[in-house]
Amino acid sequence: MNDVLVEIERAGDLQQVVDLLHDRVGHYSWVGIYLTEGDELVLGPWRGPQATEHVRIPIGEGICGAAAASGETEVVDDVDSDPRYLSCFVSTRSEIVVPISLEGRVIGEIDIDSDEPAAFREDDRVFLERVAELIAPQAACAA
Numbered sequence: 001m002n003d004v005l006v007e008i009e010r011a012g013d014l015q016q017v018v019d020l021l022h023d024r025v026g027h028y029s030w031v032g033i034y035l036t037e038g039d040e041l042v043l044g045p046w047r048g049p050q051a052t053e054h055v056r057i058p059i060g061e062g063i064c065g066a067a068a069a070s071g072e073t074e075v076v077d078d079v080d081s082d083p084r085y086l087s088c089f090v091s092t093r094s095e096i097v098v099p100i101s102l103e104g105r106v107i108g109e110i111d112i113d114s115d116e117p118a119a120f121r122e123d124d125r126v127f128l129e130r131v132a133e134l135i136a137p138q139a140a141c142a143a
């Protein structure tokens with residue numbers, strides 16, 4: 001994944017970042033970036049087979065809202081057994097949400113759904129937390 005990190009460092013905008021993540025990592029079935037706007041998360045660039053109906057999520061709701069509220073990464077191995085889960089795609093089995101923070105404030109997050117159960121491991125968390133750090137300045141401009 002280090003080569004993907006190098007490409008992400010060079011990416012011109014957040015759409016390129018989600019495209020790279022989706023296209024280069026096999027188990028990342030749907031990739032989106034939400035940006036905070038007041039007490040809501042608003043969907044920015046995304047890439048995947050389908051659009052989601054959840055384009056605005058109140059902070060505190062869903063897996064996305066939980067990660068934004070706590071500022072901590074959320075990993076859900078089985079979305080069907082998590083009562084917080086807001087369903088987007090019938091094919092989704094697991095999800096990771098990684099906050100994007102700048103100067104101690106959550107300004108957005110990376111949300112990835114996988115069609116594989118328990119798809120996200122420690123290396124995904126470390127990788128995506130690094131991606132979140134790299135793109136924080138771009139996310140701050142986009143927010």
Ligand code: SME
Pocket residue numbers: 032052054057061062063064065084085086087088095111113
């Ligand atoms: N599943 C998320 C909602 C966003 S979609 O996955 C794109 C959640 O529970 O917050």
